[in-house]
Amino acid sequence: MTSLQKAARPLLTSPLRPPFLPTLPLARRLTAPLLRSTYATHSSTTPPPNPSSRKSITITSDDGRVRWTDLSPREKAARTTQQSFNFLIVILGVVATGFVASVLWGDVFSSSSKVSHFNRVVERIKSDARCVDVLGNPRKIRAFGDGSWNRWTRNRAIPSRVVKDAAGNEDLYMQFNVVGPAGEGRVHVHMRRRKGEGEFAYRELWLDPKGKSRIYLERADAAAVGEKKAPGKMFGVKWW
Template identity: 35%
Template sequence: MGLICYFLYAELLAPEGKSRQFNRAVDRVRADPKALELLGGKGKITAYGEPTSNKWARARPIASSTHTDRTGIEHFKMHFNVEGSERKGVVSLHMVKGPGHPDYEYRMLALDVPGYPRHYLENASASKTKNPAGFRFLGVQWR
């Protein structure tokens, strides 16, 4: 019973759970005027995971991964499908959580609709200055 409660909390209720991150990202896409324009926001925007081979399956798994880099920063990546009244697209999400930080922060949230340029809802790497500390040589960041 305890194991079931733990998994229920970790997947659905925990602030860092993938279901919560998925719901937050979907809300951000639905609230973005440019995303609504690209998908055809006249109707309802639906979001879902990866298609399965079973045509009767309603639950579609959401593709996500979590890893910690050598500096101790935890990376959370996810992508899922969205569909509006006119077009379909894929949302890519990259969040990071530093050591000692309780919540993830958006690094990148982007919508890709075929035939249109990528739309960034969040793009932290674009706001940074080039080579703030050190220089780049032979594909290596030197500090």
């Protein structure tokens, strides 16, 4: 191989590269300042957010996202009014819940409630042999209040009232209907709770079966009237 061929071999075997194209690291160093200047120019053209461009806060549009220190005096008044109104709604809800709970306890769950007395009277009717004779099987006896003009009404209210006298005694009056396989009737209840006592006591309780004579289960009022009218006697002599 001649010296001319040896000198030409490196030129033939090495990849051709134009003399004007720089290497990759050099290209990065050359283009980096240009990219930084482009990003800086783009960020400098974006306007900063203007606090005055936000929507004004009102009572209905305040969602609490804007800080208190960023609010104007008018907006602070709007937020204070909104929070006061919300607090008032919460208080009214708590009061209403307490009122409903007290009514339910007094009329349904308490042992001295009307519903409790009604259930106990129904059990007495079902356990009395005379009532079972005129009504039929106690397991099939149903008790309910007066009918309603609305045919869609499912619950029939039990007619009842509580009367309080001048001495502080309470009288409970209640009436409802009972129906069994053999007959039907109406129940009358009179109970009294004297002042200072915790429970009602039966004064009168009877069943008026349809087409049959009245059945008394409690008759304390009649007994008290009889004792009051009975003349006093001693040694066979009427003294008063």
